[in-house]
Amino acid sequence: MELSPLQPVNENMLLNKKKNEDGKKRLSVERIYQKKTQLEHILLRPDTYIGSVELVTQQMWVYDEDVGINYREVTFVPGLYKIFDEILVNAADNKQRDPKMSCIRVTMMRNNLISIWNNGKGIPVVEHKVEKMYVPALIFGQLLTSSNYDDDEKKVTGGRNGYGAKLCNIFSTKFTVETASREYKKMFKQTWMDNMGRAGDMELKPFSGEDYTCITFQPDLSKFKMQSLDKDIVALMVRRAYDIAGSTKDVKVFLNGNRLPVKGFRSYVDMYLKDKVDETGNALKVVHEQVNPRWEVCLTMSEKGFQQISFVNSIATSKGGRHVDYVADQIVSKLVDVVKKKNKGGVAVKADQVKNHMWIFGNAVIENPTFDSQTKENMTLQAKSFGSTCQLSEKFIKAAIGCGIVESILNWVKFKAQIQLNKKCSAVKHNRIKGIPKLDDANDAGSRNSAECTLILTEGDSAKTLAVSGLGVVGRDKYGVFPLRGKILNVREASHKQIMENAEINNIIKIVGLQYKKNYEDEDSLKTLRYGKIMIMTDQDQDGSHIKGLLINFIHHNWPSLLRHRFLEEFITPIVKVSKNKQEIAFYSLPEFEEWKSTNPNHKKWKVKYYKGLGTSTSKEAKEYFANMKRHRIQFKYSGPEDDAAISLAFSKKQVDDRKEWLTNFMEDRRQRKLLGLPEDYLYGQTTMYLTYNDFINKELILFSNSDNERSIPSMVDGLKPGQRKVLFTCFKRNDKREVKVAQLAGSVAEMSSYHHGEMSLMMTIINLAQNFVGSNNLNLLQPIGQFGTRLHGGKDSASPRYIFTMLSPLARLLFPSKDDHTLRFLYDDNQRVEPEWYIPIIPMVLINGAEGIGTGWSCKIPNFDVREVVNNIRRLLDGEEPLPMLPSYKNYKGTIEELASNQYVINGEVAILNSTTIEITELPIRTWTQTYKEQVLEPMLNGTEKTPPLITDYREYHTDTTVKFVIKMTEEKLAEAERVGLHKVFKLQTSLTCNSMVLFDHVGCLKKYDTVLDILRDFFELRLKYYGLRKEWLLGMLGAESSKLNNQARFILEKIDGKIVIENKPKKELIKVLIQRGYDSDPVKAWKEAQQKVPEEEENEENEESESESTSPAAESGPTFNYLLDMPLWYLTKEKKDELCKQRDEKEQELNTLKKKTPSDLWKEDLAAFVEELEVVEAKEKQDEQVGLPGKGVKAKGKKAQISEVLPSPVGKRVIPQVTMEMRAEAEKKIRRKIKSENVEGTPAEDGAEPGLRQRLEKRQKREPGTRAKKQTTLPFKPIKKAQKQNPWSDSESDMSSNESNFDVPPREKEPRIAATKAKFTADLDSDDDFSGLDEKDEDEDFFPLDDTPPKTKMPPKNTKKALKPQKSSTSVDLESDGKDSVPASPGASAADVPAETEPSKPSSKQTVGVKRTITKGQSLTSTAGTKKRAVPKETKSDSALNAHVSKKPAPAKAKNSRKRMPSSSDSSDSEFEKAISKGATSKKLKGEERDFHVDLDDTVAPRAKSGRARKPIKYLEESDDDLF
Incomplete structure (x- = not known):
């Protein structure tokens, strides 16, 4: 570069410097951008x-x-x-x-x-x-x-x-x-x-x-x-x-x-585990499996989070990889399921948390593995490319579950739960606490004097008010009050989540200052609490006892050491007070009061006041209670390990079996006391100061458990629970001739029978008693006047109780004759005469309408049976013959019920093929409700699910409220495949019904388990015959007294007319003397009644005017009573009246002579004949009412006919015969074995291990006749579907189903000839049970609704109680109605049974397949018409032998032949894709229920009653009747 001559020298120097810098820059570029060989690069960047x-x-x-x-x-x-x-x-x-x-x-x-x-x-x-x-x-x-x-x-x-x-x-x-x-x-x-x-x-x-x-x-x-x-x-x-x-x-x-x-992978793994032990100090268990030549896996428990030692083609993959995940995920998925089952309701456990407790050793040979780096520590190849699979065997998984991992996880869960619970507690004692509504804290709580403070826990706000009133006497410094909202949680069996979210429990802990897992053994530890004692103040009834028990259980479960310090006490109040003048005596238990009455002949002169709850006491009385704190304060005293055992017995889920033993002993002891005339044991006497926990559990709390059973399990005698019995009692007492609103009747029941529970529950009970749709009652005791629910929604569609009416059925008084009332033992509540211990119907209603319920330790489930079959069997017994076996039966059900195995039945709906792409369904299994079936079965089949494609292309509905008809379209190929698999299975038209828990209270109030339905029938027969004898005795006495009275009156009138007796102007005493001298009897009727030592108030009120005047006249009070003669009007001296009186005398004498010639059996036959006659009339009227409501009524005949045929089965359809395969039977047998095993484990000791003593106490000698099959309680897994004649066995409250199954006679499809042996089956819908409806609503009234779905396994209830049967009323009334010996004709609505042919062209043979009794009609046509009914009558009327022939065939063999597949569950499905689709997704939730075919949930089983405005799932008393309550 040239420089200008003008540039200074120093600038020249700068230019030279710049040249040098440019040179350096050129060198650094080469230095920065270099090329290295591969070898150089490796050495330069080795990482x-x-x-x-x-x-x-x-x-x-x-x-x-x-x-x-x-x-x-x-x-x-x-x-x-x-x-x-x-x-x-x-x-x-x-x-x-x-x-x-x-x-x-x-x-x-x-x-x-x-x-x-x-x-x-x-x-x-x-x-x-x-x-x-x-x-x-x-x-x-x-x-x-x-x-x-x-x-x-x-x-x-x-x-x-x-x-x-x-x-x-x-x-x-x-x-x-x-x-x-x-x-x-x-x-x-x-x-x-x-x-x-x-x-x-x-x-x-x-x-x-x-x-x-x-x-x-x-x-x-x-x-x-x-x-x-x-x-x-x-x-x-x-x-x-x-x-x-x-x-x-x-x-x-x-x-x-x-x-x-090292001899192999297994020995190599041992090198890692040498000297390692689990939480209990035992060597770690290793699960090993050589899955195949390419995979070898070992598993053990890890205490340090997830660990793995793995190899891929001998490379140590120290960071694991997809091969480890592949194995671990299989194990984790199985363990998660197990942990969830064992940790129900505990802290939620996720898959990663389960994995953290696993130590996996894996040795894999994988094709072309890939890694995330050259160091090969993490294998990244996807599982699908491994070139092999590693499917761990069931044996390995089972061993994995038992190797300690599950226990380790559960311990971790407990630890985690404890941490969460501890957050709810405060380790510091506070003087004041905030955020707890309704707490009235003691002024000294949390202070230096906190140990002297007492927290009063009351049953509700009204009881709190009472306590606060009383605190005016003892002061607020040392006493705090907190009201409980009902019953607290049973923490012993509650889930962690329940405890965490339970405000009541957390409030008590916060108020008292308790800390989880803290030991309060020494006195100093008690000083850390805000209160030194808890006082429980509840009503003196059985529910109050239960609340006390639950609080004791709460403290015992979490802080057992507190019980040793007398930390708990109770405040008792009088249950009865008697007063006279200014003297007053308080009683704290009813037995004590009864004892006082028995020792005080003048007790009637005392004024008696019953205290049903704390709310009955006034503020003044509250102050009196607290003023005498020493008398009302009862301390709980710990007496040793027996107290701990007693508390666990009452509340531990694991001691169900022991609870049965406990309750059985109690019932037996109570029965013996009754027989010996001993008073009941009681706890609270005048000097009671303290109570042991053992005594509380065994003498007070047990009363709640027993009452829970009494409310939940019906009586064998009348088939009713207390709530139902109260309704019937009120209806009999009101004797309404006109209909009454359900809501009004409920109020009347509460008033007249001392019903102490919610009226909504009572209304549901009334509605259930009146329901008569298919699957409900076979005989409804009340009439459903209005919308009481239909089979469309299983009764849930009933109208509000304010809008519907009811009244007694005309059959009610024929079933429960008033002539028997004098022989019954009526109960007293609040000194008010209420319903009897049980009614004594002329047929066992428990078989007619079925029964179900879950109490403490026991559950009951009995299906419905045909009325006429039961009547005919009673006639056989009266004639000295053996009863014939019976199949369950539901009124107006058109499907079939067949026996599948011992005590197991299969219930079949009806399906027919119309053409190669169309089928029609005209009946569903019992308790599979129409709407539910549509939503849960057909809709998923139409639209498909995530896992299964659609199976049908369309469906149409042609039902009425009483009939079912779906017309379904499918492709030809799918229909052919469905036929191959079985249309009943594909469309969920088979369910099963199991009868293995037929537990009932016998006539002396002891629970008894029946093996067969015929055992129930025989027990009933024995008792009922005895009571016919008592009725006859009573009638003979009454008629004799009335005859004598009329005879005396006629003689008196005649002698007066003849002038032999002069009464004018004579003193009364002289007249009486004359009458005595002339041999006149003192009032014979009154004398006879007095001899009976019981003149019920009602009888007194109902007596005629003459007797009323006698009883109130002064002369009646002492000496002979002749008012019945002297009070006769003068016009009795007229010729007309005299002749009439003589005629009455002769008729009464004739009546008496006629009665003397009759046996109790004759009286029973007369009652049966009158009942059957009226039954025919009622059913005819029901049928007529249905016809009136037929579609097209009032339209031209053509249109009407068209509409009728629209809802009837198609006459061209080929009926499909349900099949019961050997596999189904084998499965049924397995289920029975499993059921028995589970019963043994859960509730009932296995036979070989059971104590004979208990079994003998519980089980009455049961006669089994050849051919009959023992039935076990069944848990119907479904809601009953409709059945022709029979009703749902589970709902005690269900009423007689109207005989109208449809509004018209449906021409039965032509079927292969039916054999007498084929029985119409009555099925409980297996699927429908859980699947189809949440009949929890049924549970509203324990008395009426089943409380649980799981029937407890039960030991046989107490021994025969024949001894205790002694009727307390000596006579029985005679029914003078006609005596009919003929067998009762088959019920009109008998369901058609199917027989052989797989598909038969169905022709409208309306009267052809008669619904002979259920037992006989196994082979009835699907839709039995009115004609069928007529035909049935003749059959029934046949001689017994003919009948026997029919029935005998039906029983077992017939059932076996006709038995249908138990359920549409996937058990029998083939391997085809089609079948798989069916078994998986055809019906979403339904399938689950089906798989439990033989288990029917109690709740679900019963048709829920519609409730006004509110849907309630749990029945009112659910908590009380649940097994786990305790």
């Missing part, structure tokens, strides 16, 4: 290839001479560890190439020289034709050379990228390869030095020995900033030698000349 070359300190598994394999902190260079590993893995890879390889030798010399030798196939010693060099030199001395580049070849070696051994060569100062190939008969040896920078001369020698390869190298320790192989790196390398020994099968590994003591 990319072998990992870090810096020292790293971390926890790793190593092998130390003194301790073996252990996990400790080591300092090592990952890169050095990696190059050693590459050579070692190459040696192990050779086993895959040469299965004959059997040995690997690893030698580590003091001069940092390492040698790895194997006797596998040598490297080919031959020149590579392309690269012009020998293969060993090529693969060990040239980068990116490998035998693993062909990805189309499935390789199972560790090498992949072509670096491997070369990396070891590059990072070694000396690297020697020696290999011999027998195939090429040469031995090759070459050494590289200076980081593979210089290669030595190659040695080739002839060779004829065995192949081998030996790699010897001296790591360049300077690259790793090391001077020698230290202890830590050697420990790692030695562990890797052990790894190879464990993961490479059939290869002996030698280290420094010594063979490693």
